Amino acid sequence: MxxxxxxxxxxxxxxxxxxxxxxxxxxxxxxxxxxxxxxxxxxxxxxxxxxxxxxxxxxxxxxxxxxxxxxxxxxxxxxxxDFAPIGYLTLDTHGTIQQLNLNAAQLLGDVRQKLMRLRLALFVAEQDRVEFSDFLDALSASDVRQTCELTFIRNNQQLYIQLAGTRVTSPENVVQFHLVLLDVSAQHAATRALAVSEARFRHLFEQSADAVVLIRNLHIMDCNASALRLIGAAEKSELVGKPLSFMVPEFQPGGGRSEELIRHHQALLRRKGSHRFEWYRSTLQGEHKWLEVVATYINVNGEQLVHAVWRDITVQRAAQEQLRAEKEFSESLLDNSVDGIIALDRGGRITAWNREVEKYAGLPEAQVVGQDIFSIFPTLNTPEWQQLFGQVLRSGEQVVLNGIPFIVRPGHYDAYIVPLRGEQQDDISGVLIVVRDMTERNRLIEETTQLKLSQQQEVLSAILSTEEAERKRIAEALHNGVGQLLYAAKLHLETRLGRPPRDEAYALLNEAIRMTRTISFELTPGILEDFGLKFALEELARRIPRGSLPVHLHFSGLDQPLPRLMEVAVYRIVQELFNNILKHAQAQEAFIHVVRENDKLSISVEDNGQGFESPATSLLTTASVCPAFRTAWGCSAALSPSIPALAKAPSSASSYP
CATH class of the missing domain: 1.10.287 (Helix Hairpins)
Incomplete structure (x- = not known):
């Protein structure tokens, strides 16, 4: 070796x-x-x-x-x-550790040398030891693989261990148990969290104030109490198992078929994972409702379901429809208004600009909305206009301006600056400017005024003509009737006596004849028709006694004849003014000025009498006081073929004291 x-x-x-x-x-x-x-x-x-x-x-x-x-x-x-990722143990029939690997020692929390010959039950939580004992008994009684899950204690820390074991017999005929220990603490925690989450979800599902339904294959598989109340059902059986098209009209209010829209929303949900839309359906009692649906895919025990929340938005939808209708109505009013309308916020920025203003200013709404009013109309960028807008915002009073010019359309315009108030009346959120084209109205007013004047002139002409005719008839009656009778009586007396009488009766008769002729002349000055206005006024002045009131005449431009009624009116005016001077002025001298310049005729009668202190003036006759001549009368009028406006002067002049 x-x-x-x-x-x-x-x-x-x-x-x-x-x-x-x-x-x-x-x-x-x-x-x-x-x-x-x-x-x-x-x-x-x-x-x-x-x-x-x-x-x-x-x-x-x-x-x-x-x-x-x-x-x-x-x-x-x-x-x-020894280095296996799971724990291996060998136990005898009493549960004593005979052999274990490193992972098992790590799970039990000590080194292998100290763990040998220890009973495994010492590491099992007290509440699970009976189950562990049953597990060992099951191993002893059967050759089949046995499993269980127990709680182990390691260094005062709980572990959830899954045990799997079999019974084996050694060559020496000794029975042993081979165990596998697997730490499932993480899975157990996840399972417990899942159970808590599921319980929480179930609580939220059942107690939610919103209607919640679970959908599988386009059918309702579960719902909460709020969903039942929303649909008007008493029990879940009335709704669970029904298709989504249950109690849904064939067509939605927008015109789409409900079945097709359901498939369309399902496709969007699959693509996005979550989808929100509005849906129109009926309750079991036939009441129509608008719902806001928020659908989301969820996984429940490995099954893919749709979690849908229904919210009743019928009232909100009605309010939105009303608001939309009001908005459309307001926009229609703005766009179809004959007035130009501009809305500004408190900063002077334009928030509304209708079509009529587009015509006035030549600028489309898209170009000006959000812009400052003074940048759109530089001519308004003055301290006076800024002070005006500030005054409207502060005081909340309406301001009316006349004669506002515009760039594109010349004419006469009036502007009404009105404060815009919020829900609180004291809260002014901006300014509304209403621009009104007054050109046509002014033209119509002018035409109406001219028509009224023309009608008045025609009426006055008819009145004057009637008066003159009546005066002429009375004058002729006096001259040809009373005057002739008086003159015949005078001749009769002279014929009977053979000489003119010298008594007072005869003198009174002569005075009556003279007065009759004078009245006849004053009623109808034939001299006016025969010789014209200038000669008639001179004759009128000559008839005033020189000793009582010297009269100075000044005429200009009267060589050409005037319209007949105007000549009569001028004559009557001067005649009435003379009468006023003689009756009230106590004057020693009078001046008459009748001047015609182009289409204007001016009449001025002055005297040095006592005058008057009244500041009264009329539209056509004026009075003034000067140092030299205390009383002054005058009028002027435009010449026209019809009766002039100064034809009213006689009655006006006669009203002075």
Missing amino acids: SDFDHNDQHIPKEALLALRERAERRRHLITRAVDESTPDAIQRLVQELQAHQIELEMQYEQLLLAQAEAETARLEYVNLY
């Missing part, structure tokens, strides 16, 4: 070759040691001894080979037994 090195023990074939080589070398040496002169008997004896030696060496070689193979097997056994 000393001739073999350590490597030869691990390589039997190489050791055998080395032995044979040494045997051949020895045989050669022995053969050479016998001389040829040696007797034959001795040579045969030596050869026999050499042959016997060779046989002994060959046997020795076989023994060495067997020993090497046994050592190799032992090393393999050591590797398989």
Whole structure:
């Protein structure tokens, strides 16, 4: 054995070759040691001894080979037994440890030398020792492999060990137990955690306020109490086992077929693992509901199921629909409004911009939303406008602006700046600007005003014509009737007496004739029709006694005749103003100015009388006070073929004191 090195023990074939080589070398040496002169008997004896030696060496070689193979097997056994990843134990019928490997010693928490001859039950938790004893009894009674799972104590730490053992009988007819120890603490913890998780899931499943259903193969396999309440069922049997199409209308409100949509959502769920969608279905009582469905794949005991949560969103959906309808209505109002509408937040950024404003400013909504109003309209970027917006935000009062210009569409625009209030009335969230095109309205107002003026002029013209006709009729009646009678009476008296009477009655008769002629002239100045306005006004001034009121006349531009009714109106105005001066002014001098310039006619009558302190003015007749002439009357009008606006002046002027 000393001739073999350590490597030869691990390589039997190489050791055998080395032995044979040494045997051949020895045989050669022995053969050479016998001389040829040696007797034959001795040579045969030596050869026999050499042959016997060779046989002994060959046997020795076989023994060495067997020993090497046994050592190799032992090393393999050591590797398989001592260094195995699981624990191996050999127990006698009393449960005493006879042999164990390193892993078993590690599981028991001590070295092998100390564990030998100890009873394995010492390491079993007290509550499991009876079960361990039953396990040993089962091993003794049967040759069948027995298993159990026990709790072991190692250094005050619990381990869950799975034991598997068989009964064996040694060549000496000794019964032993071969055990396998496997640490299943991690699996046990995972199983326990899974059980806790499953219990928690079951609790959440049953107690959840949301309706929860478990689905397998598009059929409901379980549901909680909330799902029953949602569907209007009293027992699970009314819902469990039903297909997902149960109590679902054939078509969803969007128009899709429900069966096709179920398959579509299932495909999305398979692709994403979790899927959320809204679903329309009915309860057992026929009530329609909108549900929000959140479906997720889960694994329950190795089975792939769908965990679906149903939430009743019927009220929210109705509110959303109402909000959407209100939003569409608001957008429709904005887009179809005849007014331009701009909404701003508190920072002056544009949040709404309707189509009408797009026409006014020439900018689309997408370009301006989110922009500052002052950047869109640089002309508004002034301290006055910024102060105006700040005032609206602070005070919450509406502001109206007139004559706002725009770039693209010229015209007349009014702007109404209104504060936007939140749910709390005191909370002002922004400003709403309503821009209204007043161009057409102003045009219509102007046309209406002109129409009213035209109608008034026609009415006044008719009134004046009627008045003049009536005046003329009365004047003719006075002149041709009363005047002729008075004049006939005068002639009759003169004829009877043969001379003009000299008594007071005759003087009164002459005065009556003169007054009749004067009244007739004043009612219908025929001279106005015969000789024109200028001559008629001069005649009117001449009829005023010079001693009572000197009158100075100034005319310009009256060479061309005016429309008849205008001439009558001017004559009546001046006549009425003269009457007022004579009755109330107590003046010593008067001035008359009638000036025509282009299409304007101005009338001014001034006197140096006492005047008046009233600041009253009328639309067409004005009064002023100056140092030289205390009373001043005047009016002006535009010339037109119809009755002028100053035709109202006589009644206005006569109202002054």
